[in-house]
Amino acid sequence: MNICIIGASGYSGVELIKILAAHSAVNLKYVTSRSLAGQSVAEQVPQLSHALKDLKFIASDLNKLPALDADIFFLALPHGVASTYAEVLVKAGKKVIDLSADFRLNSAETYKEYYGQEHPNKELLANSVYVIPELTPKEKWHNQNLIACPGCYPTSIIVPLYPLLKEKVIPSNGIIANSYSGISGAGKKVEKTYMYCERDGSATAYGIPKHRHLSEIEEQLSDANGNELLIQFNPHLAPMKRGILTTITLPSLPNTSEKMLLSILNKYYDDKPFVNILAKGKFPDTNHVVGTNRIDISLNYDPRTKNIIINSAEDNLLKGASGQAVQIMNLLIGCKETEGLIA
Numbered sequence: 581m582n583i584c585i586i587g588a589s590g591y592s593g594v595e596l597i598k599i600l601a602a603h604s605a606v607n608l609k610y611v612t613s614r615s616l617a618g619q620s621v622a623e624q625v626p627q628l629s630h631a632l633k634d635l636k637f638i639a640s641d642l643n644k645l646p647a648l649d650a651d652i653f654f655l656a657l658p659h660g661v662a663s664t665y666a667e668v669l670v671k672a673g674k675k676v677i678d679l680s681a682d683f684r685l686n687s688a689e690t691y692k693e694y695y696g697q698e699h700p701n702k703e704l705l706a707n708s709v710y711v712i713p714e715l716t717p718k719e720k721w722h723n724q725n726l727i728a729c730p731g732c733y734p735t736s737i738i739v740p741l742y743p744l745l746k747e748k749v750i751p752s753n754g755i756i757a758n759s760y761s762g763i764s765g766a767g768k769k770v771e772k773t774y775m776y777c778e779r780d781g782s783a784t785a786y787g788i789p790k791h792r793h794l795s796e797i798e799e800q801l802s803d804a805n806g807n808e809l810l811i812q813f814n815p816h817l818a819p820m821k822r823g824i825l826t827t828i829t830l831p832s833l834p835n836t837s838e839k840m841l842l843s844i845l846n847k848y849y850d851d852k853p854f855v856n857i858l859a860k861g862k863f864p865d866t867n868h869v870v871g872t873n874r875i876d877i878s879l880n881y882d883p884r885t886k887n888i889i890i891n892s893a894e895d896n897l898l899k900g901a902s903g904q905a906v907q908i909m910n911l912l913i914g915c916k917e918t919e920g921l922i923a
Contacts, residue, residue: 732900823866864893
């Protein structure tokens with residue numbers, strides 16, 4: 581299959597280039613960028629200069645993109661922009677995997693509340709599907725032309741909580757999630773907040789109390805539990821380039837145990853190559869997952885406070901973005917789920 585990446589010059593776009601250039605089942609034929617059109621991809625991604633000698637960035641021309649000889653389009657674009665491209669491509673019968681937030685929510689009203697603007701294409705939103713590859717049944721999305729890829733923070737929270745809320749073995753209230761993200765999660769921005777001298781050796785909270793990703797987290801977990809959930813989500817910028825570490829604290833229910841909760845997580849994820857439930861006494865570490873498409877999870881019960889503590893770690897640019905998008909593509913086209921990805 582021929583692949584096109586639209587918006588390939590950002591962090592997520594470059595990661596897509598790296599993965600798909602080495603993917604045995606697809607051909608990375610086109611990459612677009614408004615700022616780099618006409619330039620050699622090998623010069624901009626020198627790690628792959630030996631493999632991409634003839635590939636050049638092309639302009640992101642909406643009038644020309646549907647005519648490209650490409651079967652699947654990845655959108656690595658900002659929210660509000662991606663929907664414009666998605667509309668044109670879906671109308672042309674193309675498969676689209678969107679890494680932006682434009683189609684992650686079921687509700688246009690919730691989108692407006694959290695993103696501060698009307699949803700750019702409500703009709704297309706109704707015909708899209710949100711996919712967490714380990715959790716979303718294949719029959720719901722295998723024939724869809726527009727797939728929304730989960731956000732980075734939500735992946736770190738939804739993956740460990742979804743099975744427990746679905747099985748109703750944890751309470752649906754009192755959940756607190758503290759997350760720490762590498763600076764690359766903000767994208768390529770020339771702003772003081774994200775400069776090396778400002779961030780090195782410094783951590784800070786931000787986006788509290790209503791970070792945009794909270795809408796996605798609550799919507800998906802409410803769907804899992806069958807009840808409307810409210811989550812306390814506290815995101816932080818950490819002094820590292822990439823990775824997300826999340827700590828989730830919640831009260832336990834009577835007649836539940838650490839062993840029971842772990843058995844449920846293992847039941848859901850035992851055959852999932854990119855979800856790793858750690859043994860007792862081990863904790864997720866961003867250094868162990870950066871560069872992989874894996875999410876590591878630990879669960880512990882504190883008998884003193886009677887709280888459950890869940891930890892997770894992932895690479896925000898891979899399992900939190902581009903790697904997960906390729907994982908979805910692998911399942912979509914029927915090749916090995918792990919193809920091109922490191923577990």
